Amino acid sequence: MEIHKPIKVALIGNPNTGKTSLFNQLTGLTQKVGNYPGVTVDKKQGTCRLSINQTAIITDLPGTYSINPTSVDESIVLTSLLNTTDKDFPDVIVVVADIENLKRNLFLFSQVKDLEIPIILAINMSDQMDRKGISLDVETLQKELQTEVVLISARKNIGIEAVKEKIANCAKVSITYPLCSINHKIDGDYFKQLKAVSPNHTLYELWLMITQNNFPESITDEEKIKLLEFTQDVSMVKRYQHKETIYRYQQINEILKRTYKIDRTKAKDLRGKLDKVFTHKIFGYVIFFGVLLLIFQSIFDWSTVPMDFIDAQFANLSEFVTKQMNSGVLRDLITDGIIPGIGGVVIFIPQIAILFLFVAILEETGYMSRVVFLMDKIMRRYGMSGKSVIPLISGTACAIPAVMATRTISGWKERLITILVTPFTTCSARLPVYAILISLVIPDKKLFGYFSLQGFTLLCLYVLGFAIAIVSAFMLHKLLKVKSTSFFVAEMPNYKLPSIKNVVFDVIEKTKAFVFGAGKIILAISILLWFLASNGPDSFESVADEVTNNIENSNLSATEVQRKIASSKLEKSYIGIMGKAIEPAIKPLGYDWKIGIALISSFAAREVFVGTLATIYSVESDDDNTSTIKQRMRAEINPETGEKRFNLAVGMSLLIFYAFAMQCMGTLAIVKRETKSWKWPMAQLIGMGILAYVASFITFTIFS
Amino acid sequence: MNTIATLVKGEIGIISEESLDVIPLKLLEMGCLPGVEVELLQVAPLQDPLYICVNGSHLAIRKEMAAQIKIIKS
Numbered sequence: 001m002e003i004h005k006p007i008k009v010a011l012i013g014n015p016n017t018g019k020t021s022l023f024n025q026l027t028g029l030t031q032k033v034g035n036y037p038g039v040t041v042d043k044k045q046g047t048c049r050l051s052i053n054q055t056a057i058i059t060d061l062p063g064t065y066s067i068n069p070t071s072v073d074e075s076i077v078l079t080s081l082l083n084t085t086d087k088d089f090p091d092v093i094v095v096v097a098d099i100e101n102l103k104r105n106l107f108l109f110s111q112v113k114d115l116e117i118p119i120i121l122a123i124n125m126s127d128q129m130d131r132k133g134i135s136l137d138v139e140t141l142q143k144e145l146q147t148e149v150v151l152i153s154a155r156k157n158i159g160i161e162a163v164k165e166k167i168a169n170c171a172k173v174s175i176t177y178p179l180c181s182i183n184h185k186i187d188g189d190y191f192k193q194l195k196a197v198s199p200n201h202t203l204y205e206l207w208l209m210i211t212q213n214n215f216p217e218s219i220t221d222e223e224k225i226k227l228l229e230f231t232q233d234v235s236m237v238k239r240y241q242h243k244e245t246i247y248r249y250q251q252i253n254e255i256l257k258r259t260y261k262i263d264r265t266k267a268k269d270l271r272g273k274l275d276k277v278f279t280h281k282i283f284g285y286v287i288f289f290g291v292l293l294l295i296f297q298s299i300f301d302w303s304t305v306p307m308d309f310i311d312a313q314f315a316n317l318s319e320f321v322t323k324q325m326n327s328g329v330l331r332d333l334i335t336d337g338i339i340p341g342i343g344g345v346v347i348f349i350p351q352i353a354i355l356f357l358f359v360a361i362l363e364e365t366g367y368m369s370r371v372v373f374l375m376d377k378i379m380r381r382y383g384m385s386g387k388s389v390i391p392l393i394s395g396t397a398c399a400i401p402a403v404m405a406t407r408t409i410s411g412w413k414e415r416l417i418t419i420l421v422t423p424f425t426t427c428s429a430r431l432p433v434y435a436i437l438i439s440l441v442i443p444d445k446k447l448f449g450y451f452s453l454q455g456f457t458l459l460c461l462y463v464l465g466f467a468i469a470i471v472s473a474f475m476l477h478k479l480l481k482v483k484s485t486s487f488f489v490a491e492m493p494n495y496k497l498p499s500i501k502n503v504v505f506d507v508i509e510k511t512k513a514f515v516f517g518a519g520k521i522i523l524a525i526s527i528l529l530w531f532l533a534s535n536g537p538d539s540f541e542s543v544a545d546e547v548t549n550n551i552e553n554s555n556l557s558a559t560e561v562q563r564k565i566a567s568s569k570l571e572k573s574y575i576g577i578m579g580k581a582i583e584p585a586i587k588p589l590g591y592d593w594k595i596g597i598a599l600i601s602s603f604a605a606r607e608v609f610v611g612t613l614a615t616i617y618s619v620e621s622d623d624d625n626t627s628t629i630k631q632r633m634r635a636e637i638n639p640e641t642g643e644k645r646f647n648l649a650v651g652m653s654l655l656i657f658y659a660f661a662m663q664c665m666g667t668l669a670i671v672k673r674e675t676k677s678w679k680w681p682m683a684q685l686i687g688m689g690i691l692a693y694v695a696s697f698i699t700f701t702i703f704s
Numbered sequence: 705m706n707t708i709a710t711l712v713k714g715e716i717g718i719i720s721e722e723s724l725d726v727i728p729l730k731l732l733e734m735g736c737l738p739g740v741e742v743e744l745l746q747v748a749p750l751q752d753p754l755y756i757c758v759n760g761s762h763l764a765i766r767k768e769m770a771a772q773i774k775i776i777k778s
Contacts (some may be wrong), residue, residue: 068733107735201730246732256735374748376766488753494762
């Protein structure tokens, strides 16, 4: 039997049409997330079996209302559709529409259709037609659109087989026709001349290239120069675009008049009732605040059990490897470098997954749009947009996806401010640092006999993170002179119950992206740290002899001698030298060179702080010592004062430092990619660094 | 002068032809076209943004934008 080459299929549709549901139904567990070259937008692909000898590779393009892009995500759609020579160029396009908003969905369809690529229209949520009083004449619609139309209900798995069948058939069709001949109704001569530039491209392709300034490889330099001449009169082009839009809607209205009927009396106004509650001037905010509390509560409560479990498993693994392997460099690398490194990433999975779970549910149900609506005016006072709420909430899991989530904000200044302040929100990487420091310096007492003082301190740090984000946003709003036309429009989708499949896939996908994205950096840093701590310049090798010579006549036990050697070794290692070098600068904050080492390594990612201290103290400890990091930190003495190293003043100073400082290379890299310059990540690094230093100094002075 | 911003909750108006040039392309593409009915559904607690239904699309737009889009009250 002959196996056919896979058909390349692209899914296109408005946001909230159930495009992702269809993608999940078609591809199931085969889906993978990659990156589009040059941009950080996720590229979701999966395979789908159409028949015994035919498969399809399905690409889920970002949701958009039009192929004229206004954001990075949307420009992906246009680029994918214009690059006819690209190896991923689709053979078939499936436009996913939603029965309730068919008119607006057909607008996007009409644009895609004019590119003359084989196309299928899948109309989703057809199971709700009766309930909403909608009737649709599919056959007439097929004729009018000259396109195969399938009624589906992606969530209920209805019509999926029909879509597969149509994909297989459609790929064989080679001739397609444009739906709206944009030329004669707008300006016949202009479009005739435009078409004459390149015979290999459709008129609509050429029109998109000049209006969107997006030229694919298939366009020669000569053609490009000619095409650019058509954009000389900017206001005329803009006028033509407006006319094109109106013309398209006229066509669609004509078609729908003959095919689509809606009996409004049948529609139940659940949306209106829910909106009244969720956007109420008091209840609206009360509910939103309640939802936030629920999220944070769950992040802490639900995650402790799996986190403790993961922590214990990695400790066991380390112990197991220690027993199994012969001592040597390789064993040390595995038990002190690699295992704690991986453990340091895996431990965050529960918290991040829980947060993503809530965000996914809130987005799926349509509630998030109501939050945007409620918060827009308030956020605008601080130079942000209602859409900034989502990144700020996501920032409590990880700033990296949060910065990417700012893409939906269309005003550049609003988006930039959101990107700049998002790293102040308390991300989960700060949590282990806070947790260990709080348990070291804050007494385990009850406040008013009920609230735990430690828990209260943690809450204060969260509030502090949000507060400093808002304050700095306000200052940036007043200081930044950035040209930006802020334009805000948000769709308020209908409420729906979240689909478990969509939510689960979304959580898995985002969590995976975090583990493999941030995880790589953290693991690499852990190994590097281990190397820097166990190697040093020339004098490093002779440390052991020196120590032995110095203490030859004292009565120290063998273990104590070992400890002394290890400690001197650390001091003489590369990292010890680095820590010593910055010691004068951090002394005013109450830190010594060992904390200095942890600070340096934290600039890779904050959570490395705990791992580094673990590495430092386990390098210092002998093999029999099984005490935890916390016990070892508690035992640490400041040689100058004879007191505990981690006293209240040092602990508070460190907490403030970690709350304010920009210590995450992953975030810096993402900010660079999203703002397309090093200017803004550098501003973050320096600005937040200075703020952290000053605030920690003040804190240390107050508490000591 | 009547604009979307002068509508009261629940009121319906028709977008006037002269608004074509002030409506951003994105909003046009989402169905906010001259000659189309627009209904004000909700006003956010701080009087801004406005929640409208136009051409079957449910959209939130800011007051400053709404104040530029002229309408004829029906």
